[in-house]
Ligand code: SF4
Ligand SMILES: [Zn+2]
């Protein structure tokens with residue numbers, strides 16, 4: 013086959029058995045890879061608890077991985093989230109994806125539970141489950157260093173071992189399988205790390221077509237002010253957005269009780285660059301290089317992390333923000349959920365925490381010491397226990413990222429419809445509502461947003477399955493990537509046919525969730541956004557969201573997706 | 584979606600772009616919304632089936648210029664090639680379907696869909712302009728107004744060059760001349776006296792002046808930008824913002840890039856920045872008034888000149904009644920280089936085939952009346968030339 017390897021490695025940690033299987037060609041062609049393939053493979057596992065030994069943890073790459081297609085050396089991890097209970101996928105960049113493909117695999121599916129700490133080693137055609145007792149308790153960086161000689165490493169830290177419900181799997185100092193707690197799923201399997209290596213090459217069917225598509229994408233990147241402009245993310249990383257969200261008065265502040273944080277500039281893109289002499293780094297094989305590291309090579313925070321450890325916690329101390337971010341990476345935890353859980357806890361306790369206290373709480377959460385033991389369960393559970401469930405700023409239990417929905421109504425809708433809970437990346441309406449690409453939409457209007465969100469969800473499902481970065485889709489479109497895909501695989505794809513695939517993936521996820529008891533009641537925003545105004549000023553009004561108008565648009569979304577009024581399928 | 588239909592129907596009427604009663608929107612919400620149910624509905628329903636867009640617009644323009652261009656074209660032509668640069672980049676060319684080729688509904692729908700798969704809009708002779716929106720209905724409105732703008736400019740240039748060719752053409756133009764020769768009434772517009780320093784006041788004034796440019800009929804709303812410079816900060820309209828709806832769409836961009844607010848600013852920010860860097864001006868209004876664009880493209884030396892692409896490559900500063908005309912494409916190497924030096928010296932610059940930049944010292948009064956003066960002058964000169972040529 014061109015593009016795909018056609019192989020999956022299935023490993024049962026309970027018995028230690030491992031075998032390679034062929035993946036039926038029609039499944040690959042119809043699911044592409046990554047998220048689509050993972051979701052397809054999860055079909056038989058709904059109803060299982062995320063921590064059940066039989067629950068699979070799937071790593072899947074895409075057909076473009078291993079080629080020079082821009083931003084395509086990425087992988088998805090797929091399972092069921094212990095934080096949200098939904099089906100869950102998360103994509104990340106890094107050499108690991110490339111090496112997994114080079115081991116001759118499109119996917120790796122891990123089930124069972126090892127009776128002692130273990131790590132999985134895949135070297136080309138060979139694989140083994142080895143003892144990791146000596147690694148248990150190490151942070152992610154030390155774990156990677158210890159296993160580096162065997163290949164590229166994906167590892168959990170103490171947070172994953174201790175069952176923090178938003179524990180990450182880290183594949184580099186800063187590349188994470190984030191948000192939904194798949195690190196805890198890995199920890200429950202007693203699996204400390206996966207290390208992969210191989211030398212297989214990805215075959216390309218038509219070099220000419222591939223090259224043309226590749227050049228088109230690069231041209232669009234270069235022409236994009238957001239990507240390569242003097243103020244864009246290649247220059248400042250995603251913290252370029254700190255200023256922008258501040259100016260739009262939609263910076264979630266003090267646990268979303270306000271939408272404007274004057275001191276945000278203290279840790280914005282230019283401040284980070286100045287204070288830490290930020291240098292560019294990127295995912296393996298990416299020309300954009302949006303990641304930023306300090307002079308010693310330590311990863312600096314992304315926009316979401318900076319804003320949430322900052323404004324959301326009423327904290328303008330840049331060192332506290334950078335340190336908290338660094339700890340989350342080392343301990344293997346999601347920064348958005350961690351920061352948001354601390355902020356909710358702060359509001360519940362009647363005061364936000366001081367810069368140093370925040371750092372301490374991060375540590376305690378990963379180690380589940382003292383108050384950290386509760387925080388490890390995420391804001392929804394903590395706030396429920398404290399009797400203030402309304403203070404958890406989450407959807408389906410997933411903490412909302414750093415775009416206040418009162419400042420972008422498409423974002424409000426997309427938080428609600430997302431199949432993995434309160435996530436900005438499923439549809440990224442920030443593109444049209446804030447960045448004004450491909451065209452601007454009125455951010456304070458729901459008009460037409462249901463369709464825009466549906467199409468964007470389908471588009472991003474494709475991006476997550478081909479495994480290209482969301483930022484690539486900001487500048488280039490599925491059209492160019494369809495050409496690249498056709499060139500690589502020799503199979504004719506168009507933007508239209510890809511969108512159909514995206515639509516099927518989103519539908520399959522919905523079905524998984526509905527089968528697990530999810531419905532319209534879960535596609536809901538925290539009450540605060542409907543009852544409290546944001547922080548207006550500078551000619552920008554931030555009123556509460558009109559709830560009935562929100563629900564009207566949600567109903568339209570259901571209709572377009574072929575769902576009933578309860579957000580599920582008729583049967 | 585219904586609110587968008589209403590809004591852009593109103594705008595088309597207010598801007599004088601479409602005939603009352605001729606505006607039809609076909610929009611996909613959770614179901615198809617049709618603003619006017621007539622014989623065109625089945626045609627455009629079928630077109631929608633073929634495309635992945637959210638809406639279509641069909642309306643009849645208030646001027647017959649596009650139809651005249653088609654009638655004047657040779658039988659083998661299938662497209663109109665705009666002469667002004669902004670529309671050229673935005674639309675490439677404008678395909679048309681001749682009245683004589685209008686077949687039965689199903690076939691017409693196929694023909695329209697085939698064209699719209701590669702273009703944002705087209706002209707149906709004797710019927711009107713068709714435009715699509717892939718994300719919003721605003722896109723259809725913008726495309727419609729761009730076709731209007733492009734055919735307006737192209738037709739009037741055609742007349743200068745080749746004279747009357749169609750029956751009734753001259754009479755129609757006489758009527759047009761009377762309609763379009765009303766003086767722009769600046770006196771009744773209220774401008775704040777500068778220098779403006781309070782942020783809220785600055786923002787309000789920019790929004791007000793943006794509205795004036797459109798409401799006075801000087802420019803179409805979509806193409807253009809406006810800024811004010813105060814205390815190291817350029818307050819500038821965002822990319823893709825309509826001049827008559829700037830509320831909430833002004834970016835405060837620091838001159839020294841100490842914040843990233845400028846990411847979403849107008850793509851002509853480098854021109855504004857350079858003007859403020861090199862001169863004492865503190866306000867700039869930029870738009871594409873039609874007669875200014877037309878006159879910028881007339882050059883006596885054309886026949887003898889060796890340069891093929893005037894809009895891009897002309898190295899000269901030409902003048903029309905003391906107003907300098909320069910060339911250059913959008914971007915750092917283009918108008919960001921050519922415009923600032925002449926604005927510094929003359930307070931204004933016409934850009935070949937593109938539009939007009941006018942600067943002011945303290946407030947927007949000078950900049951705005953500069954724009955009015957230049958457009959009035961160009962309009963007068965155009966009709967004089969037309970009379971002299973024919
Ligand atoms: S743009 Fe950034 S996140 Fe995306 S692939 Fe490149 S470096 Fe990675
Ligand atoms: Zn001619």
Ligand SMILES: [Zn+2]
Nearest residue numbers: 806807937938
């Ligand atoms: Zn312009």
